Structures are given as structure tokens and as C-alpha cells.
Amino acid sequence: MRPELLGASPVHGEAAPAVELQGITKRYGTTIACDDVHLSVASGEIHGLLGQNGAGKSTLVKILLGLVSRDAGQILLHGRPTEIPDPFAAAELGLAMVHQHFSLVNELTVWENVTLGDTGRPDADATCELVRSIGERYGLVVDPLARVEDLSTGQRQRVEIIKCLRRDPGILILDEPTSVLTLSDSRELFSVLRRVAQDEQRTVILISHKLDEILNATDRVTIMRSGRVVAQRRTSEVDERELAREMVGRELSKWVAASALGNLDALVDPALSKDPAMFTAVRPVEDRPAVRMRIDSAVASRDGRPLLQGLTLELRAGEILGLAGIEGNGQHAIGDLLSSLLPLDSGEVRVDGVPVPAGRPGAMHHAGIGVIPEDRHQSGCVLDMSVAENLVLSAVPSVSRRGFVSRRRMRERAEELIERFEIATPSPDTPMRDLSGGNQQKVVLARELSQQPKILVAAYPTRGLDVGAIEYMTEQLHEASRAGIGVLLISTELEEILTLSHRIAVIHRGAVVGEMPRMDVDIERLGMLMGGQQA
Amino acid sequence: MSDTTVLAEERIAAPRGRASSRIRSWLSGYPTLLTYLISISVALGISALLVMMTGTSPWTAVVALYEGSLSTPASVGLALDKAAPLLIVAAGTVIAARAGLFNIGQEGQLTVGATVACAVAIFVPGPGPLVLVLSLLGGALAGAAWAGIAAVLFYKTGVPIVIGTLLLVFIAVQVLFFAVTQPWLLQEAGPEGDVMPPQSELLRTEVWLPHIGEYPGLNFTSGVLIALALAVIVAVLLRHSVWGFKMTMLGMNKLAARRAGINAAVLGGTALLWSGAFAGLGGAVMLVGGNHRLQPGISENSGWDGLLVALVAKENPVFAIPVALFFGVLRAGGGFLASTGVPRYLVDVVTAVLVLAVAFPPAFRILRRTWQARAAARALAQSGKGAAA
Numbered sequence: 001m002r003p004e005l006l007g008a009s010p011v012h013g014e015a016a017p018a019v020e021l022q023g024i025t026k027r028y029g030t031t032i033a034c035d036d037v038h039l040s041v042a043s044g045e046i047h048g049l050l051g052q053n054g055a056g057k058s059t060l061v062k063i064l065l066g067l068v069s070r071d072a073g074q075i076l077l078h079g080r081p082t083e084i085p086d087p088f089a090a091a092e093l094g095l096a097m098v099h100q101h102f103s104l105v106n107e108l109t110v111w112e113n114v115t116l117g118d119t120g121r122p123d124a125d126a127t128c129e130l131v132r133s134i135g136e137r138y139g140l141v142v143d144p145l146a147r148v149e150d151l152s153t154g155q156r157q158r159v160e161i162i163k164c165l166r167r168d169p170g171i172l173i174l175d176e177p178t179s180v181l182t183l184s185d186s187r188e189l190f191s192v193l194r195r196v197a198q199d200e201q202r203t204v205i206l207i208s209h210k211l212d213e214i215l216n217a218t219d220r221v222t223i224m225r226s227g228r229v230v231a232q233r234r235t236s237e238v239d240e241r242e243l244a245r246e247m248v249g250r251e252l253s254k255w256v257a258a259s260a261l262g263n264l265d266a267l268v269d270p271a272l273s274k275d276p277a278m279f280t281a282v283r284p285v286e287d288r289p290a291v292r293m294r295i296d297s298a299v300a301s302r303d304g305r306p307l308l309q310g311l312t313l314e315l316r317a318g319e320i321l322g323l324a325g326i327e328g329n330g331q332h333a334i335g336d337l338l339s340s341l342l343p344l345d346s347g348e349v350r351v352d353g354v355p356v357p358a359g360r361p362g363a364m365h366h367a368g369i370g371v372i373p374e375d376r377h378q379s380g381c382v383l384d385m386s387v388a389e390n391l392v393l394s395a396v397p398s399v400s401r402r403g404f405v406s407r408r409r410m411r412e413r414a415e416e417l418i419e420r421f422e423i424a425t426p427s428p429d430t431p432m433r434d435l436s437g438g439n440q441q442k443v444v445l446a447r448e449l450s451q452q453p454k455i456l457v458a459a460y461p462t463r464g465l466d467v468g469a470i471e472y473m474t475e476q477l478h479e480a481s482r483a484g485i486g487v488l489l490i491s492t493e494l495e496e497i498l499t500l501s502h503r504i505a506v507i508h509r510g511a512v513v514g515e516m517p518r519m520d521v522d523i524e525r526l527g528m529l530m531g532g533q534q535a
Numbered sequence: 536m537s538d539t540t541v542l543a544e545e546r547i548a549a550p551r552g553r554a555s556s557r558i559r560s561w562l563s564g565y566p567t568l569l570t571y572l573i574s575i576s577v578a579l580g581i582s583a584l585l586v587m588m589t590g591t592s593p594w595t596a597v598v599a600l601y602e603g604s605l606s607t608p609a610s611v612g613l614a615l616d617k618a619a620p621l622l623i624v625a626a627g628t629v630i631a632a633r634a635g636l637f638n639i640g641q642e643g644q645l646t647v648g649a650t651v652a653c654a655v656a657i658f659v660p661g662p663g664p665l666v667l668v669l670s671l672l673g674g675a676l677a678g679a680a681w682a683g684i685a686a687v688l689f690y691k692t693g694v695p696i697v698i699g700t701l702l703l704v705f706i707a708v709q710v711l712f713f714a715v716t717q718p719w720l721l722q723e724a725g726p727e728g729d730v731m732p733p734q735s736e737l738l739r740t741e742v743w744l745p746h747i748g749e750y751p752g753l754n755f756t757s758g759v760l761i762a763l764a765l766a767v768i769v770a771v772l773l774r775h776s777v778w779g780f781k782m783t784m785l786g787m788n789k790l791a792a793r794r795a796g797i798n799a800a801v802l803g804g805t806a807l808l809w810s811g812a813f814a815g816l817g818g819a820v821m822l823v824g825g826n827h828r829l830q831p832g833i834s835e836n837s838g839w840d841g842l843l844v845a846l847v848a849k850e851n852p853v854f855a856i857p858v859a860l861f862f863g864v865l866r867a868g869g870g871f872l873a874s875t876g877v878p879r880y881l882v883d884v885v886t887a888v889l890v891l892a893v894a895f896p897p898a899f900r901i902l903r904r905t906w907q908a909r910a911a912a913r914a915l916a917q918s919g920k921g922a923a924a
């Protein structure tokens with residue numbers, strides 16, 4: 001079925017690029033998402049696409065996939081001008097994409113999700129076999145009979161990729177595939193991509209905010225800023241700082257750069273600990289302030305599966321406590337518990353000494369706990385409501401009087417937050433759905449931070465943010481802690497934990513197994529604790 | 536899934552050719568205008584054919600419809616009276632729909648509402664106006680309770696709302712029938728030994744809804760005003776109140792609503808109760824505003840049609856006003872039409888055809904988009920193969 005795209009028909013001696021975009025322009029009202037973009041990617045190449053939140057990366061690849069119509073410009077596939085009016089056509093032409101947000105149906109099994117969108121009778125056995133064989137070929141092992149809602153984030157990402165690869169695409173596009181992956185999962189993904197590109201001469205376009213990924217995984221990189229291409233480099237000829245500078249348009253502080261670039265060595269470098277910026281960031285909280293929240297021997301389970309097994313944790317006013325651990329050790333359950341989504345079998349949660357009934361809707365919220373959930377796109381916002389509305393949600397009483405929402409006050413508040421958090425949106429009334437992925441994240445962050453909670457739970461707060469936004473986020477969390485808010489930072493990325501925390505606790509199998517102050521961090525011990533060894 | 540489908544909708548008007556494409560893109564920008572015209576014309580054609588099959592000329596039928604509903608001030612009043620309960624039911628339906636709940640049992644809630652309203656009107660002693668108000672309230676409460684059963688079934692045991700509310704319709708009809716066949720309940724009393732029909736006695740005139748205007752001028756019951764006021768209130772509350780904001784949030788994203796501290800069972804349950812209350816009130820208004828006695832079939836399918844009004848109005852309470860009027864006109868005219876020899880059920884068929892005509896264009900838009908996409912993909916695949924060969 002698939003047109004011959006792989007062998008790259010040599011035109012006039014020299015192979016034409018697999019994908020060539022010429023002068024692509026796309027406007028949304030007054031916003032120019034893509035502005036005269038030129039891009040060319042060869043067969044067998046992994047091409048990185050880098051840029052700040054709202055730079056137009058997703059829009060560009062959506063145009064290539066026929067999901068968004070362009071205003072001007074031309075698409076050439078293997079040197080041939082091609083119209084791609086819709087995703088069906090793109091699939092026929094051998095283009096496949098892993099989207100920024102999961103497009104899986106949670107209630108269905110893996111194989112059902114894989115056949116979704118096919119016409120004709122689904123064949124369970126054949127599809128399961130297909131899932132297994134693709135899994136074996138690329139090292140993407142996942143049980144075809146498992147239900148998607150039971151899978152971890154990493155496994156879900158695998159399903160998304162299998163969905164793409166089964167169509168045997170000549171051109172594979174991945175929009176921030178690793179923003180939800182753990183380190184080892186993303187390493188695995190990159191080895192798959194290598195194989196796909198080098199051994200099978202496919203073309204890969206990879207969008208990412210993580211500079212080290214771009215450097216390690218890609219052959220060439222294109223950098224976009226405000227819809228325009230500002231630089232195009234051979235990856236071997238650039239370094240992280242140069243990429244960051246091109247992307248943001250200015251120099252970043254060394255400290256934030258190290259964290260955003262995923263440079264672990266720099267973060268534990270003793271020389272850097274003398275850096276005054278770092279000193280204020282990670283200094284221990286003095287004279288032991290009051291305990292803001294205490295979780296005491298929390299035990300919880302769901303459908304007979306244990307989630308928390310006697311977890312005890314203390315959070316003091318004005319400190320940032322980093323909860324480190326390997327994905328799937330109860331981080332999710334802590335987030336749910338503190339969002340009133342999970343009742344406890346035993347144990348209790350106290351805020352300022354007062355017990356809070358776990359699992360009762362809104363109880364944690366009323367007790368003063370704000371949560372930046374890990375799946376913000378799904379449960380942190382309402383895509384069909386406007387940006388202004390999403391900036392209030394639970395805080396709606398603060399912009400209303402006598403039971404009625406004041407549109408004016410809601411708008412004022414929205415305008416203020418949009419400016420403060422540099423959210424790129426045409427107007428406060430724009431539907432949330434139309435914002436770029438990173439800007440949707442910023443809306444959730446802005447809302448939770450602006451409500452001045454007693455306690456702020458931030459799960460993977462920098463996920464999906466660009467380097468500049470990470471810098472801002474870091475400052476915001478520090479400021480929150482200075483204002484006396486207790487911050488519980490949940491992350492599987494050590495870099496993030498090390499950059500932000502004053503104190504680090506390690507979670508393993510639903511319990512806290514050890515802790516240490518940030519100043520005396522011992523990476524080796526941390527690693528052992530995370531792996532479940534006593535240290 | 537949903538993400539991708541919505542994205543696909545973004546690409547409607549792709550710039551292709553020049554002059555001719557401007558018309559095409561205009562059409563694709565307003566696909567509804569043309570498709571609405573076409574589908575309504577087709578519906579009228581079908582209706583005309585059906586009427587002709589019964590041996591009446593379509594023109595006679597149109598004239599009869601008009602005369603029954605719009606020709607005189609009195610018939611306009613009749614149409615208004617027919618529209619009022621539909622609008623009340625529709626306004627309630629919108630509340631539940633906004634919270635993401637699909638109540639389809641309005642017919643049952645309305646029936647129970649009428650039954651209880653009748654009981655209150657008959658058994659509660661006191662001055663007329665007071666009893667009238669109590670009767671209306673009783674109807675609303677009964678409707679709410681009836682919907683409340685479905686809510687409890689859903690939130691406690693997980694019986695889907697659609698199933699729960701639907702099944703309760705059939706029980707409600709039996710409840711009414713039981714009540715009007717038991718002399719110790721609502722059946723009207725007659726001379727010893729007489730077999731009485733299954734209906735209640737005529738309500739005393741003090742508990743009738745006051746009439747506005749005099750025959751033969753424009754006249755209608757005050758139920759019309761109640762309906763209008765309720766539709767406007769619901770529209771304002773849903774759009775501007777904190778309650779409406781939370782309801783919308785719940786309807787659009789349950790998970791986010793839960794995180795924001797909304798108790799779905801409480802807020803969703805309340806929405807369902809309100810929608811039941813509105814349907815029950817609709818039943819009460821039909822009783823004290825028009826029939827003045829309880830009979831099986833008193834609802835005249837107003838519950839179902841009220842639900843339809845809400846659907847056709849795309850769950851917008853203000854838009855429901857003209858839609859309810861349209862239905863009211865058909866109902867009033869339909870009664871008159873029946874007197875010209877056209878079977879009454881045909882009026883229902885024609886109503887249904889017209890509703891389909893209104894519902895068709897949005898569905899067609901989605902269908903057409905899929906067809907276009909498929910065709911384009913096939914064409915591209917063909918050309919790709921040709922070039923490769």
C-alpha cells in the first residue's frame with residue numbers, strides 16, 4: 001500500500017531530502033504560529049526541533065501531518081511537491097506522529113488501542129501478534145492484553161510508538177515524547193529511534209525541550225523562536241549553552257542551565273555549591289520552623305493493590321522537600337492523596353496539626369493544599385473553557401460576589417497572571433485547547449501558585465517547559481518557599497530535585513526510606529535508597 | 536482520540552483555487568446554512584407525500600396547521616399554552632446536560648409531577664391560591680424525587696443515568712394509572728354502583744392557573760410566563776453564577792472538577808434533581824393550567840418532546856424558547872389538522888421528520904468531513920503508486 005518512500009528515489013544523482021518544508025506560514029488570528037519556515041530533513045536522519053513554549057513546533061509538524069491547514073508554503077516529500085490535506089493522507093504517505101499528549105483510550109486494552117481507527121473487523125489475535133513482534137523488534141515490550149489505564153506512563157508511551165510503527169512509516173514524528181518518561185525509559189526510546197533511523201533508513205523528527213536529549217539523539221537541529229527558524233546546526237558542532245542561548249535569545253544563569261540541561265555532574269560539583277545563586281537556592285531552612293503538614297503511617301490501596309505502605313513525611317513551613325524515587329513507587333498515590341482523590345486505609349494527614357479527612361472531595365483543598373498534578377493536561381485544566389476560566393477553576397469564589405462570577409474581575413486576574421507568568425495566549429478568552437502544550441502547563445502552575453496555599457504539591461513541575469520557563473518556575477517555587485509555603489516536590493528526575501530542594505526524601509514501595517539535607521547530598525547513597533537498598 | 540478529532544476539525548477551509556474556491560470556502564465556512572435549507576425542504580417534501588397518502592391535499596393540511604396555531608389570537612394563545620410545558624421541561628434538561636448527565640426520563644418525572652400535583656390540589660384544604668402554589672411545588676418535588684431515585688441508583692450502585700431515568704418512565708405511567716383507578720386515591724367518585732372512568736374529579740376552579748387575556752382575544756395560562764421566566768433564570772444562572780461555573784466544569788472534565796474540590800455526587804445529583812423538578816413542574820402546569828383533571832396520557836408526550844426541544848436547541852435555554860414555540864405551533868396546529876381528517880399520528884410523524892431535518896446538518900458535517908478525508912487519501916495513494924510505477 002505505502003508509496004515507495006523508504007528507498008528515497010534518487011533524483012538527478014543526489015538524493016532529495018525525505019521532507020522539505022518551504023516557506024510554511026500559519027496564522028491564528030493575530031498570532032503567527034509559523035512564519036516562513038524552511039526545513040529539510042534527509043532520509044535516515046534524526047532531526048531535532050527545538051524552541052520555547054509556543055514557538056510553533058507542534059503547529060509545524062501538525063501541518064506536515066495534515067492536522068492543520070497552512071496559509072502559505074509548500075511541502076515536498078522526496079523532492080515531489082505533495083498536498084497533505086488530512087491525517088488519512090499523511091498515513092498513506094508514510095507519515096506517523098506520536099502526539100504531545102497521549103491519545104489513548106484508557107478503558108480499552110493495548111491491542112484495541114492499536115487497531116483503533118482501522119476499518120473492517122478488528123482481529124484480536126493478529127493484532128496481539130503484531131504488538132508482540134514490533135515489541136520484540138524494537139525492544140518495546142508491552143502486554144497487548146493489558147488495559148491502558150493499568151499501564152505506567154512509560155508503557156503508555158510505548159503503546160503510542162507501537163501504534164505509529166505498525167504503520168511502517170517512512171517518516172516518524174515525535175512531539176515531546178520524553179517529557180513524561182523516566183531517564184531509563186527515554187534512553188531506551190532513543191536506542192529505538194537510532195535503530196529506526198540508521199538501520200531502516202527512516203526519517204525521524206524529534207521535538208524536545210531537553211537539550212541533552214537533542215545533543216545525544218539527533219544529527220541536526222533546527223531552532224525556532226516565535227514562529228521563525230533562527231538557527232539550523234549540525235548537532236556535533238554545538239553545545240548545550242549555545243543551543244540554550246539560541247533558543248531563549250539570552251544567557252541563562254549557570255545554575256538553572258545546569259539543571260535544565262540535565263547536567264547532573266554540574267549540580268553536585270563542589271565548586272558550584274560555592275556559587276551564591278546556588279547557596280540561596282539550597283540553603284537549609286534555619287531554626288526549624290513549624291511543621292505545616294504531617295502524613296503519618298499512611299496506608300492505602302486500590303483494587304487490592306497496595307499503593308502506600310506506612311508512609312510518614314513531615315513538611316515544614318518555608319522548605320522545599322524533594323521526594324525522589326523511581327517511577328511507580330507511590331508518587332502518584334501521594335499526589336492523589338493530597339488532591340482528595342485517595343482515601344486512606346489507615347494513618348492520617350494533618351495540616352497545621354488539624355487532621356484532614358482523606359478522600360473527601362475538596363477536603364485537602366480546603367485545608368490549604370494546592371496541587372500541580374502530574375497529568376495537568378488531563379486533570380489540571382478544562383480544555384473547553386477559556387484561559388481566564390482555567391486560571392480560576394477552584395478559586396472561583398475569589399472572583400465572585402453573592403454567588404455570581406464577576407467577568408470583569410476574572411478578566412483582570414487573568415490578565416495579571418498572564419503577564420506575570422508570560423503565558424503566550426492571544427487573549428484571556430481564548431479556549432484553553434488552543435494554547436501550546438507548554439503554555440497550558442503554565443496556566444495550571446500560575447493558578448496554583450497564585451492561590452497562596454499553605455502547602456504546594458508540585459509533581460514534575462518543569463515537565464514540558466522550555467529552559468526559560470524552567471528558570472522562571474524555579475524562581476517561583478523558591479519565592480513560594482520564602483513566603484512560608486511548604487513545597488512538596490515530586491519528581492523522578494534527580495536534576496530537578498537537586499536544583500530545587502532544601503531537603504530530599506526518598507520514596508520506595510510506598511514508604512519513605514530515607515532522607516538527607518540538600519547540602520550534604522550523597523548521590524551514591526541516594527541511588528541506593530531509590531533502588532531499595534538500605535544505606 | 537478526542538484530541539485528534541478536534542484537531543482535524545481545524546482544517547475546514549483550505550485555500551486551494553481562486554474565484555470558485557471563494558464560494559466553496561464560504562460554503563464550507565457556513566455549511567449549516569445550505570444544509571439546513573436542503574434538509575428542511577426534504578423534510579417538508581416527505582411530509583407532503585405522507586399527507587397526500589391519507590387523501591388530503593398538502594395545501595389543505597398547511598392551511599389547517601396555520602389556522603389551528605397562528606391564524607387568530609386565540610389560536611396563538613393555544614400554541615403558547617402547548618409550548619409552555621415543553622419549555623419548562625427543556626430548561627431542566629439543560630441543567631442536567633450541563634453537568635454532563637443525560638436525563639431522558641422527563642416523561643416519567645412529568646407524569647409523577649402531574650399525579651402528585653393533583654393529589655395536593657384535591658386533598659389539601661385551604662384558600663385556592665395557596666393550594667395552587669402548593670400543588671405546583673408538590674409536582675416539582677415529586678419530579679425531583681423521581682429523578683432522585685435514578686441519581687441514587689447511579690451514584691450508589693452505578694446504574695447508568697440513561698437506563699435509570701428511562702425505566703422509571705414506565706413505572707411512573709403505572710403509578711398514575713393506579714392512582715386514578717383507586718376510588719380511595721384519586722379516582723373520581725360517582726353514584727353508588729356506577730363504573731367510573733379512570734380519571735380524577737375536575738379540580739375546583741380556585742386552584743386553576745389564572746388565565747391571561749379573554750377569548751376571542753389573545754389568551755393563555757400564566758404557565759407561559761412561568762416557563763419564560765424559568766428559561767431566562769436558568770440561562771443566567773448557568774452563564775453567570777458560581778453554581779453554573781462549577782456545573783460546567785463538572786460536565787466538561789470530571790477529573791479536573793474533582794481535583795478542584797467538586798463533589799460529583801452532590802453537584803451532579805443536584806443537577807439531576809433540578810431537571811426532575813422542572814419536568815415535574817411541567818406536569819403540574821399541564822394539570823392546573825389546562826386539563827384540570829388527571830387522566831392517563833395527560834402528558835401527551837410532553838416529556839419526550841421537551842427533551843427533544845433541549846436537544847434541538849443544543850442545550851441552550853434561550854434558544855430553547857423559539858424551539859419550544861415551534862413545537863407548540865405544531866402541536867396546536869396538529870389538533871386542528873386532525874379535525875380535517877388527517878390522522879393525528881401523522882402530525883407526530885411530521886413533527887419527527889422535521890426534528891430529524893434540524894438534527895441532520897450537524898451530523899452531516901461530520902460525515903462529510905470523514906468522506907472527504909477518505910477520498911483524498913485514496914486519491915493520493917493512487918497518484919503515489921502511479922508515480923512509483
Ligand SMILES: Nc1ncnc2c1ncn2[C@@H]1O[C@H](COP(=O)(O)OP(=O)(O)OP(=O)(O)O)[C@@H](O)[C@H]1O
Nearest residue numbers: 028033053054055056057058059434436437438439
Ligand atoms: N488552534 C489554535 N488556535 C489559536 N492559536 C493557536 C492554536 N494552536 C496553536 N496556537 C498558537 O500558536 C502558537 C504556537 O503553538 P504550538 O502549539 O505550535 O507551540 P509549541 O512550539 O508546540 O509549544 P510547546 O513547547 O509549549 O508545546 C501558540 O502561541 C499558540 O497559542
Ligand SMILES: [Mg+2]
Nearest residue numbers: 058100436437
Ligand atoms: Mg507543542
